Amino acid sequence: MQELAWYVTLVVVAVIIVIFLRVVALSRTVVEHDTVQGTASRLRVGLFWGLIILGVIVAAFSLRGIPQLAARAGGDVQVVNVDSMQWSWDIDEPELVTGVPVEFRVSSSDVNHGFGIYDPELRIVAQVQAMPGYVNVLRHTFDEPGEYQIMCLEYCGVNHHNMVDSIFVDLPGDAAADGTGDDTGADAS
Amino acid sequence: MSTQTTNAGAHGPDPVARRMIAANLAVVGLVLLLMMLFGILMRMAQGGWLTINDDLFYQFLTIHGTGMVGLAALGGVSVMWNFASHYMQVNGKVLVANFFLFLIGVVLILAAIFWGGYGGAWTFLYPLPAISGGIWSAGAAFWYLLGLLLVGVGILLVCLELGRGIITTFGGLASGLGWPYLFGMKNAVVPPKVIVATSMSVIVTTLAIIGGAVVIVLSLVNLMVPSFAFDPLWAKNIIYFFGHTIINATIYMTVTAVYSILPEYTNRPWQTSKIFVASWMGSTIMVLVIFPHHLLMDFAMPTWAMVMAQILSYTNSFPVMIVTGFGAVALVHRSGIRWDMASGLLFLSVFGWMAGVVPAVIDATIVVNSVMHNTLWVPGHFHFYLLLGMIPMVLGFMFHSTRDRGEGTVGHVSVKWMVPVYAVAGLGFVTMFLLGGANSVPRRWAVHLAEWMVYDQWAAVFAIIVTLMATLFVLRYLARLPRYLAATD
Ligand code: HEM
Numbered sequence: 001m002q003e004l005a006w007y008v009t010l011v012v013v014a015v016i017i018v019i020f021l022r023v024v025a026l027s028r029t030v031v032e033h034d035t036v037q038g039t040a041s042r043l044r045v046g047l048f049w050g051l052i053i054l055g056v057i058v059a060a061f062s063l064r065g066i067p068q069l070a071a072r073a074g075g076d077v078q079v080v081n082v083d084s085m086q087w088s089w090d091i092d093e094p095e096l097v098t099g100v101p102v103e104f105r106v107s108s109s110d111v112n113h114g115f116g117i118y119d120p121e122l123r124i125v126a127q128v129q130a131m132p133g134y135v136n137v138l139r140h141t142f143d144e145p146g147e148y149q150i151m152c153l154e155y156c157g158v159n160h161h162n163m164v165d166s167i168f169v170d171l172p173g174d175a176a177a178d179g180t181g182d183d184t185g186a187d188a189s
Numbered sequence: 190m191s192t193q194t195t196n197a198g199a200h201g202p203d204p205v206a207r208r209m210i211a212a213n214l215a216v217v218g219l220v221l222l223l224m225m226l227f228g229i230l231m232r233m234a235q236g237g238w239l240t241i242n243d244d245l246f247y248q249f250l251t252i253h254g255t256g257m258v259g260l261a262a263l264g265g266v267s268v269m270w271n272f273a274s275h276y277m278q279v280n281g282k283v284l285v286a287n288f289f290l291f292l293i294g295v296v297l298i299l300a301a302i303f304w305g306g307y308g309g310a311w312t313f314l315y316p317l318p319a320i321s322g323g324i325w326s327a328g329a330a331f332w333y334l335l336g337l338l339l340v341g342v343g344i345l346l347v348c349l350e351l352g353r354g355i356i357t358t359f360g361g362l363a364s365g366l367g368w369p370y371l372f373g374m375k376n377a378v379v380p381p382k383v384i385v386a387t388s389m390s391v392i393v394t395t396l397a398i399i400g401g402a403v404v405i406v407l408s409l410v411n412l413m414v415p416s417f418a419f420d421p422l423w424a425k426n427i428i429y430f431f432g433h434t435i436i437n438a439t440i441y442m443t444v445t446a447v448y449s450i451l452p453e454y455t456n457r458p459w460q461t462s463k464i465f466v467a468s469w470m471g472s473t474i475m476v477l478v479i480f481p482h483h484l485l486m487d488f489a490m491p492t493w494a495m496v497m498a499q500i501l502s503y504t505n506s507f508p509v510m511i512v513t514g515f516g517a518v519a520l521v522h523r524s525g526i527r528w529d530m531a532s533g534l535l536f537l538s539v540f541g542w543m544a545g546v547v548p549a550v551i552d553a554t555i556v557v558n559s560v561m562h563n564t565l566w567v568p569g570h571f572h573f574y575l576l577l578g579m580i581p582m583v584l585g586f587m588f589h590s591t592r593d594r595g596e597g598t599v600g601h602v603s604v605k606w607m608v609p610v611y612a613v614a615g616l617g618f619v620t621m622f623l624l625g626g627a628n629s630v631p632r633r634w635a636v637h638l639a640e641w642m643v644y645d646q647w648a649a650v651f652a653i654i655v656t657l658m659a660t661l662f663v664l665r666y667l668a669r670l671p672r673y674l675a676a677t678d
């Protein structure tokens with residue numbers, strides 16, 4: 001997902017850069033304003049509908065996979081209660097298995113924190129806010145075993161960057177958590 | 190500029206306003222450089238090139254965020270006042286009141302941060318100001334929030350005066366927005382573009398500041414009487430309503446410079462059209478309702494609101510992309526525009542605003558937000574439209590207002606390299622934020638892992654170049670100010 005976001009941004013920004021550079025390059029070759037206006041309004045209409053169609057398609061696909069809906073699905077889950085406080089995590093079940101959805105029930109006992117799950121390659125796979133007085137439910141299914149780090153993703157004061165902990169994901173039936181997984185992490189949020 | 194509607198008595202800022210606008214922009218320029226310096230220090234610290242205490246880093250973060258948002262608001266209302274007062278009479282004394290409220294606010298904020306140790310960030314997310322883990326006292330948070338409130342009240346006064354001017358001259362804010370014209374009512378006035386933008390900015394800024402003031406006052410009470418608590422999710426909604434709206438409003442204010450100055454340079458008219466009015470109507474509403482895209486990872490929020498946040502964030506990009514951005518490009522295209530500092534910076538600003546929308550829209554997609562929220566992607570997006578959009582608008586206005594053609598000491602070459610260098614370095618700087626975000630680097634972390642430092646180090650280098658260019662721009666402005674002021678007194 002991160003790569004996709006990055007490359008789409010790169011390409012679209014590059015296109016905008018090219019357009020601006022071209023306009024600068026051509027700025028001295030003067031033509032009538034009306035001529036430019038005519039082309040511009042036709043292009044504008046095209047752009048308008050193009051963006052609408054693109055937006056509808058992207059929204060239709062992307063909204064189906066949102067984590068808010070996943071949290072409501074039924075089925076067997078591994079329940080993990082997470083409490084947070086300045087500046088540590090309290091995770092009642094840090095040993096988990098792959099393949100079975102994990103339901104993180106995340107809260108805070110002081111200020112806002114952010115429960116960010118990093119795979120062994122230091123890539124975020126899912127996150128949810130930890131807010132005092134609320135329990136936010138995040139479901140995530142781990143596909144790859146390994147040690148996943150929990151890092152704080154909401155500014156919570158001077159030790160915010162030290163609010164790091166780990167959870168261990170094993171293959172089902174594997175007793176010992178070895179925590180050295182080096183596979184690419186799941187990206188199924 | 191526009192032949193449409195003008196008020197007989199209005200010929201631009203009155204003498205008081207003229208001087209206050211110059212003073213405000215001088216303050217904006219100097220504060221900008223100082224805040225950029227704090228920004229460089231933060232990037233160097235994250236990159237491992239500089240060791241500073243964690244609490245000091247977060248104080249820098251807090252002053253940088255607050256100072257930049259504050260100067261954006263001050264610069265925004267100044268630029269907007271300058272152009273709006275060509276179409277209506279407004280009382281420049283209000284700018285004096287704003288100036289002093291701003292200064293008092295700044296003193297309180299500086300004292301709270303560097304003396305009181307407040308490091309709760311400019312978003313003062315409840316209940317962090319009161320629960321610092323022993324780092325800062327309730328008193329420090331109190332003075333910080335009070336200072337912020339004073340700055341906000343000052344900006345509010347300016348907006349109310351501009352709103353009053355629009356109501357008396359154009360018969361109401363709806364007419365200022367051009368709604369009667371849009372809906373084809375008889376004898377409808379066609380407001381100039383500047384007035385449409387000013388009407389929108391005044392409405393959204395006023396509402397934002399009222400919202401912000403409510404949470405600030407509640408937080409102040411909470412600091413004095415800790416047993417007085419309120420709902421953190423509600424507070425977060427209001428805080429982001431305030432924060433999102435105010436920082437976005439600054440660019441809607443400052444774009445008045447683009448609307449007014451670019452047609453002069455291109456010798457082409459840029460008239461109010463129905464598409465234009467409709468797009469600003471859309472912006473007015475959407476800017477006020479899309480703040481929940483800051484709460485996409487609060488699963489306690491109703492899901493329909495999150496879905497709406499994604500969709501409205503998409504549509505909110507339309508006015509910027511298709512109307513203002515596209516319009517400006519068409520205005521300049523093959524126009525024989527005269528390039529100098531002002532026109533170069535203003536054209537750059539249109540680019541920065543348009544391109545900055547792209548990473549924002551992508552991050553407002555909930556499935557992307559799941560892995561990007563509160564990473565460096567977020568500062569990547571807003572530095573894009575602030576550093577390469579909003580700030581170049583203000584700088585362009587500075588050059589234009591002092592009739593600085595970019596000649597003299599730096600020579601006619603100035604526009605040939607200073608603006609492009611600023612642009613390229615700025616682009617490099619924001620790219621490092623975005624790359625960091627794409628690689629899951631969290632935002633607001635005083636200390637980075639070794640894997641992440643390469644982005645921080647490149648960012649520091651780019652930031653130094655950007656800041657050097659900004660220093661040249663601001664110094665030129667300051668150097669020309671005395672002559673500019675003497676010319677009319
Ligand atoms: C040379 C230019 C600049 C540098 C080096 C710089 C650097 C930074 C850094 C390092 C951060 C913190 C990133 C993190 O979360 O780890 C930051 C945040 C921020 N910057 Fe800048 N910045 C610059 C220009 C600007 C400008 C021009 C504006 C606005 C007009 C701005 C507004 C902000 C805001 C609002 C934040 C968020 C603060 C927070 O998270 O509480 N910056 N900047």
Ligand SMILES: [Cu+2]
Nearest residue numbers: 152154156160
């Ligand atoms: Cu934190």
